[in-house]
Every structure is written in structure tokens, then in C-alpha cells.
Amino acid sequence: MKNDERLTDGAVETEEQRGGLSRRSILLTVGGVATLAAVSEVAAQPISERPPSASTGRVRLVVNGRQHELDLDPRRSLLDVLRETLDLTGTKKGCNQGACGACTVLLNGRRIVSCLTLAAMHDGAEIKTIEGLETNGELHPLQAAFVEHDGLQCGFCTPGQIMSGIGCIAEGHAGSPDEIRFWMSGNICRCGAYPGIVAAVADAAKGA
Amino acid sequence: MLPFTLEKVTSVQAAIAAASSGRRFIAGGTTLIDLMREEVDQPAHLVDINALPLSEIRIEGSDLVIGALARMTDIAAHAGVQRLHPLVAESLVEGASPQLRNMASIGGNLLQRVRCPYFRMHDAPCNKRSPNSGCAAIDGLNAGHAILGTSNHCAATHPSDVAVALVALDATMQVRGPRGERTFPVEELFRLPGDTPHLEHTLLPGELILAVRIPGGPDSRRARYLKVRDRASYEFALVSAAAALDVEDGVIRQARLAVGGVGTRPWRLRTVEKALIGKPLDRKIFETAARLALEGARPLSGNHYKLELLPRTIVRALEMAGEAA
Amino acid sequence: MTTNVIGTPLPRVDGRAKVTGAARYAADFNQGGQAYAVIVGATVGLGRVTGIETAPVEKMPGVVAVITHRNGPRLPYAPHKSYIDPATGERLHVLQDDQVHFYGQPVAIVVADTLDQAERAAAALHISYTAERPLVDLADPKARPVVPAAGKQPDARLPADTARGNADSALADAPVKVDEIYEIARENHNPMEPHATVAAWNGNRLTLWSKSQFVVNEQAEIAAVFGLPPENIQVICPFIGGAFGTSLRTWPHVTLAAVAARQVGRPVKLVLTRKQMFFMTGHRPRTLQRMALGATADGKLTSIVHEGTGETSRYEEFMEALTSVTSFLYSTPNVQTRYRLLPLDIGTPNHMRGPGEASGVFALECAVDELSYKLGIDPIELRRRNEPAIDEGENKPFSSRSLMKCHDLAAERFGWSRRLPEPRSMRDGRLLVGMGMASASYPAFHAPADARARLLADGTAEIEVAASDMGPGTYTSMTQVAAETLGLPVERVRLSLGRSDYPPAPSHGGSWTMASVGSAIRAACMAVQEEAAKRPQGGRPIEATASAQRDPDVAARFSMHSFGAVFAEVAVDPDVGTIRLRRAVGAYGIGRVVNPRLARSQCIGGMIGGMGMALMERTVLDPRDGRPVNxxxxxxxxxxxxxxxxxxxxxVEEIDPHVNALGVKGLGEIALVGMAPAIANAVFHATGKRVRSLPIRIEDVLTV
Incomplete structure (x- = not known):
């Protein structure tokens, strides 16, 4: 489905040189009332000071045990590298603002939101995503517990919940339902599967 | 997001040199990348400082010293922090989410930007983002804004929780720049908006935060952080309070108090502290003293409730501190 | 042959796909060579685009197209309306002229090789406007309410006015009265999955991998917009990451994705930002309601006057069932309902979980609670005294009604008898504790649906239907219906959903999927069974497509609704005003429960949605230009x-032989209805302060 050149994503991505170009609005006065729109000239640097090329050189990421060498636009978030460059679409983009937890992955063993970190900052890092949890076709105990306790409905926040739950258990924060509720509050579930999520994490923590 | 260059440094020296030539530091990135994506912040050159040896958390005598790159999670989980300064640990875990706390450094936390919605909107005036463009919040929707330390140019609150605790505890910060090292109170890191709200902190060009030092004291175990918000977690404070009390024979010998969510910077309340010294642990005393917090308060159209919520939060935080072992 | 699969708590058949990341949502369908599109929204709330400087942006790295109303294609926009579209008005025609109707309305689309490039270029696009101050506040005295045109029709499903008896004079004469205004904030659906469309053209044929609760309508709508035969459009959406109504309609971004893909000659991926989800894809309209109750001293309702106003856009009249429940929930001789709309300079609202009922029931159930305190009658007992024998609005018997059974069950599980009636009388340490309850109701709808069943030689079966599963467990429960009807174990039934070339299903909303699609699947399975019986020697595959709909005679004879009861306990911190839900119990009479495990999850999820409505959710618009500030x-x-x-x-055990052959009434919506008033009533019981405006926040109870 994915052609090979997209795996190296940005070899041709010489970024814009006129980077200072930015959106402007104009001040408008209607019937003597200035509307909220205002002049906002936000360019921080003159155009000439923008970097001519934005390639970082090769970045090595070990994702679910598999090494990738990528030539990346430094702007690219770890989340977009997973989803758009590597086609690992199990990790979800819910808000792209660090405010929902849907993009949670393990970075060198710790749970993080992958939307708020640049992939190029993690040369050599080990990343675990939802696609990397099964062992020989067997679900990870927490994956199985999510199904058993119905800790999901639409399933969109589920990969992030599970990766977060693995982090929660590894941190030793799954000792009681109350503790789990506190330490799983970085993952929003709009369907409201929270009771099942807590039960699943508690169950998997017992066996961990 | 505007394009930028990204380089990595492995020594403090190299970091300072890079910053002196106009490059910007990036550590956890949780504030910076968010704002860069909105193009509110537009650095052209970033220096990744995560490889610097500044993550250590150590006890020096009765002081706690936290390296600038120590992550919120690691500080909160550190046995020495929990033992010596439970207030710091408590304020840390009340902030953000577990994932963000795994990413965010203490240095970055102190330097995080404001949560005013108009600050994030290019199509709205904001003196902080774009000097002299005006303030959309003062005549707009401002329920979350400050009542203390505001100016006619800006009323955005500083969003950090741990900064409130650090200001209460008289923490200092150690920074190094092209002209050498200096140490100053964390409280002095934050500037009032005045007529230059785009200038938020007092770091000089090229300066790098090395560490935060928190002195121990007789009150540091009788200290609590109360964060008031509509959601039980993962929300910025409407009002918060960090209170530390040194109590002997039921009498307050020393009180330290700072509040968040109400000031344009983490807000130390020395007049309230003074009013508590020599007094018993008594709710009436707390209530009288807490009213002093409103000295100079200037509410906006949408945040009058903070005039009521602030003293109540202080009273409750003092009660909690009084009850702490 | 029957295997009694219906009624068993089967785990989700798609559970494995969802916990491994294998389940693919719209934005997961990456296509080789795809470009990325980003929508540029208007930065004024009302006005006109006067200039767009596309040239500099077109030269930016990676940019392949900048499409505006000036250079974009004129689209046919053939007339097309489905029942989920407002009956009155015309949908937004995107990029067809320079008019800006609301803040954030799409005014351009930028396409680039990578997402980073497209986002940068979209931010750099300089657009100038002339602007006027929009009207966005429902409470603005300048706003003029209108009678919804579709509500004036004699056979209107949502009549603007209804009356029986003389409610106004009965109210005036009533010895005990409640007459209050209730307000509910504008809410956004905020499913975790943002709207997304991946569009790919092949000649004049278009494939859309697109988030939709109604793939056959998305097909029809896009066909109408582009002037193509519907069979040229294929819409694919096997999984929906929550929707709650926001993906019932086909919004302009789907058109924009297709426009962009055609223009650049490549597949295009378009995902809305979270911010764009707040103004482009509908919302629960802000409402203001007057609810007036008159009663005798012993608690018999003598009059209800319910006047509700909801916001809508200037270009469409969005209607919801704001006043519908009022006519039949309780027995009373005199009822007057008036439903009005207030056109504002906003995007058109749309259905959000429990649309209309959730808002209307909030007002009614808070008012009944207020009445109970005035009368000194326990709120459950007050409802019991007004339990009707029939639907007095329709003058028809209910097909089934278990409201009081629900109250009794929920009250017992909740421990209502431990409640002290006096407000502010219950404490837990420092905290004020309050208990509140409310009734809930939602119609038991049923729409015509088709389904296809196929029996294969290996003894398995395949079911295909253009329905969706946004989370309630449609894959699982439909598999159960098919397995039971076919007499097969569930492992031997494969169900496929979410393709517009499958047999058509109604919109996945309104709690009617199980009733409608389940009945069609049952019919298709019965048809293949019948054929199989004729072929004892084998002869597979056997395929049958069948339709099902409610018998119109039965529909005419009965009033069909689900009922429920919700009980909630809150704790309010008297010092700092924090309100925390401590526990809640819901009991529902929803006919047959196909899968108790999933039904329970769905109900709890709906209760959590109602909790958000009660205590948290509110989209705040800046009156100066209509932008949502949060x-x-x-x-x-x-x-x-x-x-x-x-x-x-x-x-509760409920057998309803009338609603449909499966005896199911649906539960997605009713699960949310009733939670907000139960919590609001609990907050009053805890604090003695009646808050009639949702959400109830700290500042509302601070001075209690």
C-alpha cells in the first residue's frame, strides 16, 4: 500500500526559504466597533534568516524492535512519523495538542504523548506502539483484559489507553482502583469506558 | 509550524554558546512544540539540551537540589523529595498528565507559557505574542485570567503548579550564561506584564537553567498544595495554593504561602503570612488573614468569582497544612 | 434452530482488532502518493472575503494547490436532503462564493506533499475580509426567534406548537407552581476521532474513506454536490472513533477533500484539527427553556407550559425534539409546548447524543424536582402520582412503559431510602452530600433497512449491510442476531459494515440501529434459511437480501418509547465549591437486551456523557466575532x-411485542438523557442552591 519512497519521507523536503511568511488579518472597523481581528504580524525572523534546508540527516528509530533509518523534516512529530511515514496507524491523533492521550506510546520504556515530541530528537530511541504488543500472535495481558472487561467502545482511544496502562502498571501505579483512576487520567475516553479501563488495568496489574 | 534547524549539544558550554548566538533550547518540548505548531512561537534554530548532565536530584544537607532537566515524574517519585518536600511532590503530580510529566523538565515547567486562549490565536490581538497589538482578553472572555499583577496590557495567569510551591518554599535557581553563573530566587524569574507582557522572565540572553535548590525548613513537612478545578485531574488550576506552616505548641511560628491561577506570575502572599505568625491554628484566623490576599486585586468581567474562591482556597490549604503531620 | 445467542454477554467480536491497532479508521487509510490537505477557516464571524494572496503560498515548498472560491471548481450542488439534514434551508455551499456566514467557515484549502508543508502553507495564506459583528448569543435581545417552518406542517414530526386543554389558565389557577428558565450551554460532540476523509479519484469514480455514521447518505450527498451518479461514489468507513451525532451529516470538509483530490490528481488526506471540530461539524445547540408546572397540593399535575428556544444558523433551521417528551412523560390534562428557533451567525447545529430529549428532559425533570420540594413530596412518589395510563399526547397506549419499575429498581439499588429529604442535611465529614434523581425517555424509533446474508459451503455465513459501529457494539450484537437466526455459532458468522455499496441502512443514530438493521439482518437470515431448507443436498452459496420495516398499522396503534430512571449522588466541597459525582445508578426499560455486557457499557458511557453535560461541557463563543474561545x-x-x-x-425485564420482531427499543440516547437533571437535583439537595444553567461549575455553588 505504501511505496518505498515514502518510507524515507523527506529526502526531497527542502523546506520553504521564505519561512517568515505568516498569516495576517486586518483591522476592521464596522460601525465604529473594532472587531476582534487585528493586525498580527507574527514573523519572528526576517525571511533571509530562515534555514535554507531543514533536513536533520538520518534519524534511527527502533520501533517495535525494528530499526528504521529516516531522513526527516525536523518539524515532524513522532506521532506523524509513526502514522504517516511508517504507516503504523494504530497510534491515534486525537487532538495533536497533548490534551487527550490518544497518541500515547512508550519511548525508551516510558509513556509519553507522541504528538508533542519531535522524532528527530530521538535518534537511537526505542519506541513501542500498540502494534508491537502481541507475542507470537498472543495478546499482551492488558490487551486481553481490555476485551474481557469491555474497556473500550469505539476503540479510538484504546491504543493510547493500553500503552498508558502498560506504563501505569510498570510505574507501580496500579495498586488500587483509585490509584489507577488518578494515574490513567491522561487518557480521555469520550465513549465513557472508564470503569472497564480501570478493571482491565487492575486485572493485568495482578498478573504483572 | 515554521521550519527550523535542530542540533544536539552534549555540554553546558556548547549549549550556552549556541544560545548566545540566538538559538533556542528545547528539552521536554511539551510547551514549545505545541506553540510552534500553532506558530505562536517561531524559533528558527533549536538546540536539543536533553543530553546535558542536568537531570540529577540530590540532597545537600537540608537542601534539595533538582537538575533543570529532571522530569516532573522523577522528581515527584524521588524518595528524598517525598520525605523532605512533600509539597513539591504533591504540586507536581497535580499538574498535567502522567505522560506529560514523563516528558516535561523542571526547567521547562518554570518557563512554560500562559494559557490565555487569545495568546494561541493569530487572528486575535495579544500584546504578549505580538507587542502593541492589544489584548483581546481584557475586554473579552477572561474567566480564567488573573486578578493579581495584571496590567492594562495583559492579564494571563502563569499556569505552573510546581512554580507556586517553589515560590512558597523560597527556592532558588542556579543559571549559567556567557558571563558566568548566578543564583536568584525562583520568584524573581517571573516578570510582571506591565507594559511589556512579551517579556516573561528575567533570564539573560544565553543563560541556561542548571538547577533549582529548595532549602529545607521546619515547615517543609507541614506543607500542602491545594488545586481547585472543575475536573478532578488534567486541568489547569482555577485557583491553587501552596501553604507551609511551622507550628509549635499550636502556635504558628512561620508561615509561607503562594497561590496560582490568580496572578500573572506565581504569587507569594507575604502579608497573609505575617498575619498568621504568632497565631493559633484557627479557621477564623485563617479567614481573616486570607482576605488580605485580595489587596490590589483587579477582577475582569469574567473572573469575579476568583475574589471569593481565592481566600477560600487559602483557608482550606492552611487547614490542610495544619492537619499535615 | 436456535442457539440462544441473543441475550448473552459476548465480548466484542471486533475487540481484538481494536486492542491491537488493526481496526482502521478513516485517517488510517493511507494511499500511495497521497497529498495532504489543510482547511483554512474564516477569521471573521460574518462578512465577505475581499482578497486571497494565493501566489506566494503556491510557491512554498511542497505546495501543490491552493483552492479558493476564486479558482476552485463551481460545483453543481444538486438538491439533496436526507432526514438527518434540516428540512428548511440549504446546506453550506463551500468555496462557491465570497460570503462568510460564521467564524471558521472554510474559505480555502491548501494541499501539499507533506502534512507539515500543508499546515505551514495554510498558516501563511493571507486573506482579507470585510466584516460585521455577528450575532452569536442566544440571549441577545436583538435576536428574533422564528417558528420553525417544518414545525408548522400539520403532520410535523416535531410540531412547533402543541396543546391540550388550557395550560395557561390551569397554570394560573394551580395552587402550587414552578415557573423557571433553564439554560443549557452549547456543547460539542468531541469524539476522540477527528473528522477525516481520504479521497481518491479514478476517472469519474471517487472513493472516500471517510468518517461517517451514514455512508449511503454520504454517497448520495457527494454525488449531488458533484453532479455524479451515486454509483460512481464509494464511501468506506468500517470503524468510527466515536461520533455521537457529529458524523450523521456530510459536512463541507468531505467535499473539500474530493475537490482537492480531483484538482491535484492524487489521493488526498484531509483531517480536521481539534480546533476545527468546534465550528465546522455541528454542535448541540444552546437552549433556553421556560418550564412551568402547576399542581394540586397533593401533587397531581394540572398544567405544564414548556417553551423552548434553540439556536440555529441563518441558512438552515436545525430542529430537535426539545419539547417532545413533555406531552407524555406525566399525566396532566393541560399541556402547552412551544418550540422556537433563533437564527444566529453560527454554523448549523446538529444532533448530539439524546438530541432534544436530553435538553428538554433536563428542564422538565429539574422542574418536577423543584415541585417535589415545594409540595414536600418525595420526588419518586410525585412521579408515581402522575404516572399516565396511556400516552396522553398521542392518545394511544404505550407499546410498553416501565418507568416506575425503573424508578423502583434504581431506587433500591441506589439506597434512596437512606436519603434525608431536607436540602443540606447530609454530610460526609466536611463535604455536603446530595442525592438526586430523574426520569429519562427516548423514542423507540425504527427505520427501513436492508441487509444481505450469504451461507457458504464451508458452513459459515457472511452478512453485509451499510450500517456503522461508532462504539455501541453493532458488529457484535448484529453477529448475535445473525448467529441466532441462522442457528450458527457466532464464530461462523462474519459481519461487514460501513460500505456504501452494501445494502442500505439508515443513519447510525437515534438509537434505532438494532431495531432497524437487526430486523433486516434477521429477515435476510430467515430468507437464506428458507432457501437452505429447500436444498437439503447443499447447493451453496445461498444469498438473500431482505428488507425490514415497522408495520405501519402497529406503528399507528402504539406510542413507542424507552424509559429510564437515573439516581446520582454528589459531594460538594463547601469551602472551594468543587462538585464531584460520587456514584450513580441507572435503570432502563429498553425492551430486549441483545448483549448485556455491551449494553451496560453503553449505558455507563451515556451516563458519563450526561455527567459531562451536567458539570463540565460548554463551548464559549466570543460575542465580538463568534469564535469559540475554548x-x-x-x-x-x-x-x-x-x-x-x-x-x-x-x-428491567421488559417484553415489548409491538416495537419490532426483535423486541428491542434501543439505548444509545436514553443512556445520556436523565443524567444531567439527576446531578443538578443532587447538587440542589447537597447545597440548597438551585442552579438552572448547565454546566454547573464551581463558581455557581461557591457561595452556598
Whole structure:
């Protein structure tokens, strides 16, 4: 489905040189009332000071045990590298603002939101995503517990919940339902599967 | 997001040199990348400082010293922090989410930007983002804004929780720049908006935060952080309070108090502290003293409730501190 | 042959796909060589685009197209309306002229090789406007309400005015009265999955991998917009990451994705930002309601006057069932309902979980609670005294009604008898504790649906239907219906959903999927069974497509609704005003429960949605230009895990032979209805302060 050149994503991505170009609005006065729109000239640097090329050189990421060498636009978030460059679409983009937890992955063993970190900052890092949890076709105990306790409905926040739950258990924060509720509050579930999520994490923590 | 260059440094020296030539530091990135994506912040050159040896958390005598790159999670989980300064640990875990706390450094936390919605909107005036463009919040929707330390140019609150605790505890910060090292109170890191709200902190060009030092004291175990918000977690404070009390024979010998969510910077309340010294642990005393917090308060159209919520939060935080072992 | 699969708590058949990341949502369908599109929204709330400087942006790295109303294609926009579109008005024609009707309306689309490039270029596009101050505040005295045109029709499903008896004079004469205004904030659906469309053209044929609760309508709508035969359009959406109504309609971004893909000659992926989800894809309209109750001293309702106004856009009249429940929930001789709309300079609202009922029942159930305190009658007992024998609005018997059974069951599980009636009388340490309850109701709808069943030689079966599963468990429960009807174990039934070339299903909303699609699947399975019986020697595959719909005679004879009861306990911190839900119990009479495990999850999820409505959710518009100021997941509060305590959902035994052959009434919506008033009533019981405006926040109870 994915052609090979997209795996190296940005070899041709010489970024814009006129980077200072930015959106402007104009001040408008209607019937003597200035509307909220205002002049906002936000360019921080003159155009000439923008970097001519934005390639970082090769970045090595070990994702679910598999090494990738990528030539990346430094702007690219770890989340977009997973989803758009590597086609690992199990990790979800819910808000792209660090405010929902849907993009949670393990970075060198710790749970993080992958939307708020640049992939190029993690040369050599080990990343675990939802696609990397099964062992020989067997679900990870927490994956199985999510199904058993119905800790999901639409399933969109589920990969992030599970990766977060693995982090929660590894941190030793799954000792009681109350503790789990506190330490799983970085993952929003709009369907409201929270009771099942807590039960699943508690169950998997017992066996961990 | 505007394009930028990204380089990595492995020594403090190299970091300072890079910053002196106009490059910007990036550590956890949780504030910076968010704002860069909105193009509110537009650095052209970033220096990744995560490889610097500044993550250590150590006890020096009765002081706690936290390296600038120590992550919120690691500080909160550190046995020495929990033992010596439970207030710091408590304020840390009340902030953000577990994932963000795994990413965010203490240095970055102190330097995080404001949560005013108009600050994030290019199509709205904001003196902080774009000097002299005006303030959309003062005549707009401002329920979350400050009542203390505001100016006619800006009323955005500083969003950090741990900064409130650090200001209460008289923490200092150690920074190094092209002209050498200096140490100053964390409280002095934050500037009032005045007529230059785009200038938020007092770091000089090229300066790098090395560490935060928190002195121990007789009150540091009788200290609590109360964060008031509509959601039980993962929300910025409407009002918060960090209170530390040194109590002997039921009498307050020393009180330290700072509040968040109400000031344009983490807000130390020395007049309230003074009013508590020599007094018993008594709710009436707390209530009288807490009213002093409103000295100079200037509410906006949408945040009058903070005039009521602030003293109540202080009273409750003092009660909690009084009850702490 | 029957295997009794219906009624068993089967785990989700798609559970494995969802916990491994294998389940693919719209934005997961990456296509080789795809470009990325980003929508540029208007930065004024009302006005006209006067200039767009596309040239500099077109030269930016990676940019392949900048499409505006000036250079974009004129689209046919053939007339097309489905029942989920407003009956009155015309949908937004995107990029067809320079008019800006609301803040954030799409005014351009930028396409680039990578997402980073497209986002940068979209931010750099300089657009100038002339602007006027929009009217966005429902309470603005300048706003003029209108009578919804579709509500004036004699056979209107949502009549603007209804009356029986003389409610106004009965109210005036009533010895005990409640007459109050209730307000509910504008809410956004905020499913975790943002709207997304991947569009790919092949000649004059278009494939859309697109988030939709109604793939056959998305097909028809896009066909109408582009002037193509519907069979040229294929819409694919096997999984929906939550929707709650926001993906019922086909919004302009789907058109924009297709326009962009055609223009650049490549597949295009378009995903809305979270911010754009706050103004482009509908919302629960802000409402203001007057609810007036008159009663005798012994608690018999003598009059109800319910006047409700909801916001809508200037270009469409969005209607919802704001006043519908009022006519039949309780027995009373005199009822007057008036439903009005207030056209504002906003995008058109749309259905959000429990549309209309959730808002209307909030007003009614808070008012009944207020009445109970005035009368000194226990609120359950007050409802019991007004339990009707028939639907007095329709003058028809209910096909089934278990409201009081629900109250009795929920009250018992909740421990209502431990409640002290006096407000502010219950404490837990420092905290004020309050208990509140409310009734809930939602119609038992049924729409015509088709389904295809295929029996294969290997003894398995395949079912195909253009329905969707946004989370309730449609894959699982439909598999159960098919397995039971075919007499097969569930492992031997494969169900496929979410393709517009499958047999058509109605919109996945309104709690009618099980009734409608389940009945069609049952019919298709019965048809293949019948054929199989004729072929004892084998002869596979056997395929049959069947339709099902409600018998119109039965529909005419009965009033069909689900009923429920919700009980909630809150704790309010008297010092700092924090309100925390401590526990809640819901009991529902929803006919037959196909899968108790999933039904329970769905109910608890709906209760959590109602909790958000009660205590958190509100989209705030800046009156100066209509922008939502909290269009951010950190600023639009939804419940997080720590907010959610022990919740219980129970189902009363209810056999309804009339609703449909499966005896199911649906539960997606009713699960949310009733929670907000139960919580609001509990807050009053805890604090003695009646808050009639949702959400109830700290500042509302601070001085109690």
C-alpha cells in the first residue's frame, strides 16, 4: 500500500526559504466597533534568516524492535512519523495538542504523548506502539483484559489507553482502583469506558 | 509550524554558546512544540539540551537540589523529595498528565507559557505574542485570567503548579550564561506584564537553567498544595495554593504561602503570612488573614468569582497544612 | 434452530482488532502518493472575503494547490436532503462564493506533499475580509426567534406548537407552581476521532474513506454536490472513533477533500484539527427553556407550559425534539409546548447524543424536582402520582412503559431510602452530600433497512449491510442476531459494515440501529434459511437480501418509547465549591437486551456523557466575532478517569411485542438523557442552591 519512497519521507523536503511568511488579518472597523481581528504580524525572523534546508540527516528509530533509518523534516512529530511515514496507524491523533492521550506510546520504556515530541530528537530511541504488543500472535495481558472487561467502545482511544496502562502498571501505579483512576487520567475516553479501563488495568496489574 | 534547524549539544558550554548566538533550547518540548505548531512561537534554530548532565536530584544537607532537566515524574517519585518536600511532590503530580510529566523538565515547567486562549490565536490581538497589538482578553472572555499583577496590557495567569510551591518554599535557581553563573530566587524569574507582557522572565540572553535548590525548613513537612478545578485531574488550576506552616505548641511560628491561577506570575502572599505568625491554628484566623490576599486585586468581567474562591482556597490549604503531620 | 445467542454477554467480536491497532479508521487509510490537505477557516464571524494572496503560498515548498472560491471548481450542488439534514434551508455551499456566514467557515484549502508543508502553507495564506459583528448569543435581545417552518406542517414530526386543554389558565389557577428558565450551554460532540476523509479519484469514480455514521447518505450527498451518479461514489468507513451525532451529516470538509483530490490528481488526506471540530461539524445547540408546572397540593399535575428556544444558523433551521417528551412523560390534562428557533451567525447545529430529549428532559425533570420540594413530596412518589395510563399526547397506549419499575429498581439499588429529604442535611465529614434523581425517555424509533446474508459451503455465513459501529457494539450484537437466526455459532458468522455499496441502512443514530438493521439482518437470515431448507443436498452459496420495516398499522396503534430512571449522588466541597459525582445508578426499560455486557457499557458511557453535560461541557463563543474561545481539549472539559466513580446500569425485564420482531427499543440516547437533571437535583439537595444553567461549575455553588 505504501511505496518505498515514502518510507524515507523527506529526502526531497527542502523546506520553504521564505519561512517568515505568516498569516495576517486586518483591522476592521464596522460601525465604529473594532472587531476582534487585528493586525498580527507574527514573523519572528526576517525571511533571509530562515534555514535554507531543514533536513536533520538520518534519524534511527527502533520501533517495535525494528530499526528504521529516516531522513526527516525536523518539524515532524513522532506521532506523524509513526502514522504517516511508517504507516503504523494504530497510534491515534486525537487532538495533536497533548490534551487527550490518544497518541500515547512508550519511548525508551516510558509513556509519553507522541504528538508533542519531535522524532528527530530521538535518534537511537526505542519506541513501542500498540502494534508491537502481541507475542507470537498472543495478546499482551492488558490487551486481553481490555476485551474481557469491555474497556473500550469505539476503540479510538484504546491504543493510547493500553500503552498508558502498560506504563501505569510498570510505574507501580496500579495498586488500587483509585490509584489507577488518578494515574490513567491522561487518557480521555469520550465513549465513557472508564470503569472497564480501570478493571482491565487492575486485572493485568495482578498478573504483572 | 515554521521550519527550523535542530542540533544536539552534549555540554553546558556548547549549549550556552549556541544560545548566545540566538538559538533556542528545547528539552521536554511539551510547551514549545505545541506553540510552534500553532506558530505562536517561531524559533528558527533549536538546540536539543536533553543530553546535558542536568537531570540529577540530590540532597545537600537540608537542601534539595533538582537538575533543570529532571522530569516532573522523577522528581515527584524521588524518595528524598517525598520525605523532605512533600509539597513539591504533591504540586507536581497535580499538574498535567502522567505522560506529560514523563516528558516535561523542571526547567521547562518554570518557563512554560500562559494559557490565555487569545495568546494561541493569530487572528486575535495579544500584546504578549505580538507587542502593541492589544489584548483581546481584557475586554473579552477572561474567566480564567488573573486578578493579581495584571496590567492594562495583559492579564494571563502563569499556569505552573510546581512554580507556586517553589515560590512558597523560597527556592532558588542556579543559571549559567556567557558571563558566568548566578543564583536568584525562583520568584524573581517571573516578570510582571506591565507594559511589556512579551517579556516573561528575567533570564539573560544565553543563560541556561542548571538547577533549582529548595532549602529545607521546619515547615517543609507541614506543607500542602491545594488545586481547585472543575475536573478532578488534567486541568489547569482555577485557583491553587501552596501553604507551609511551622507550628509549635499550636502556635504558628512561620508561615509561607503562594497561590496560582490568580496572578500573572506565581504569587507569594507575604502579608497573609505575617498575619498568621504568632497565631493559633484557627479557621477564623485563617479567614481573616486570607482576605488580605485580595489587596490590589483587579477582577475582569469574567473572573469575579476568583475574589471569593481565592481566600477560600487559602483557608482550606492552611487547614490542610495544619492537619499535615 | 436456535442457539440462544441473543441475550448473552459476548465480548466484542471486533475487540481484538481494536486492542491491537488493526481496526482502521478513516485517517488510517493511507494511499500511495497521497497529498495532504489543510482547511483554512474564516477569521471573521460574518462578512465577505475581499482578497486571497494565493501566489506566494503556491510557491512554498511542497505546495501543490491552493483552492479558493476564486479558482476552485463551481460545483453543481444538486438538491439533496436526507432526514438527518434540516428540512428548511440549504446546506453550506463551500468555496462557491465570497460570503462568510460564521467564524471558521472554510474559505480555502491548501494541499501539499507533506502534512507539515500543508499546515505551514495554510498558516501563511493571507486573506482579507470585510466584516460585521455577528450575532452569536442566544440571549441577545436583538435576536428574533422564528417558528420553525417544518414545525408548522400539520403532520410535523416535531410540531412547533402543541396543546391540550388550557395550560395557561390551569397554570394560573394551580395552587402550587414552578415557573423557571433553564439554560443549557452549547456543547460539542468531541469524539476522540477527528473528522477525516481520504479521497481518491479514478476517472469519474471517487472513493472516500471517510468518517461517517451514514455512508449511503454520504454517497448520495457527494454525488449531488458533484453532479455524479451515486454509483460512481464509494464511501468506506468500517470503524468510527466515536461520533455521537457529529458524523450523521456530510459536512463541507468531505467535499473539500474530493475537490482537492480531483484538482491535484492524487489521493488526498484531509483531517480536521481539534480546533476545527468546534465550528465546522455541528454542535448541540444552546437552549433556553421556560418550564412551568402547576399542581394540586397533593401533587397531581394540572398544567405544564414548556417553551423552548434553540439556536440555529441563518441558512438552515436545525430542529430537535426539545419539547417532545413533555406531552407524555406525566399525566396532566393541560399541556402547552412551544418550540422556537433563533437564527444566529453560527454554523448549523446538529444532533448530539439524546438530541432534544436530553435538553428538554433536563428542564422538565429539574422542574418536577423543584415541585417535589415545594409540595414536600418525595420526588419518586410525585412521579408515581402522575404516572399516565396511556400516552396522553398521542392518545394511544404505550407499546410498553416501565418507568416506575425503573424508578423502583434504581431506587433500591441506589439506597434512596437512606436519603434525608431536607436540602443540606447530609454530610460526609466536611463535604455536603446530595442525592438526586430523574426520569429519562427516548423514542423507540425504527427505520427501513436492508441487509444481505450469504451461507457458504464451508458452513459459515457472511452478512453485509451499510450500517456503522461508532462504539455501541453493532458488529457484535448484529453477529448475535445473525448467529441466532441462522442457528450458527457466532464464530461462523462474519459481519461487514460501513460500505456504501452494501445494502442500505439508515443513519447510525437515534438509537434505532438494532431495531432497524437487526430486523433486516434477521429477515435476510430467515430468507437464506428458507432457501437452505429447500436444498437439503447443499447447493451453496445461498444469498438473500431482505428488507425490514415497522408495520405501519402497529406503528399507528402504539406510542413507542424507552424509559429510564437515573439516581446520582454528589459531594460538594463547601469551602472551594468543587462538585464531584460520587456514584450513580441507572435503570432502563429498553425492551430486549441483545448483549448485556455491551449494553451496560453503553449505558455507563451515556451516563458519563450526561455527567459531562451536567458539570463540565460548554463551548464559549466570543460575542465580538463568534469564535469559540475554548476550542481545545484542555479547555473544553470532558470527564477524565478520576472523575468517574462507581456507576451501575440495570435493565428491567421488559417484553415489548409491538416495537419490532426483535423486541428491542434501543439505548444509545436514553443512556445520556436523565443524567444531567439527576446531578443538578443532587447538587440542589447537597447545597440548597438551585442552579438552572448547565454546566454547573464551581463558581455557581461557591457561595452556598
Amino acid at each position: 476550542a481545545h481539549m484542555a479547555d473544553y472539559l470532558l470527564p477524565v478517569n478520576l472523575d468517574i466513580p462507581q456507576l451501575e446500569a440495570h435493565f
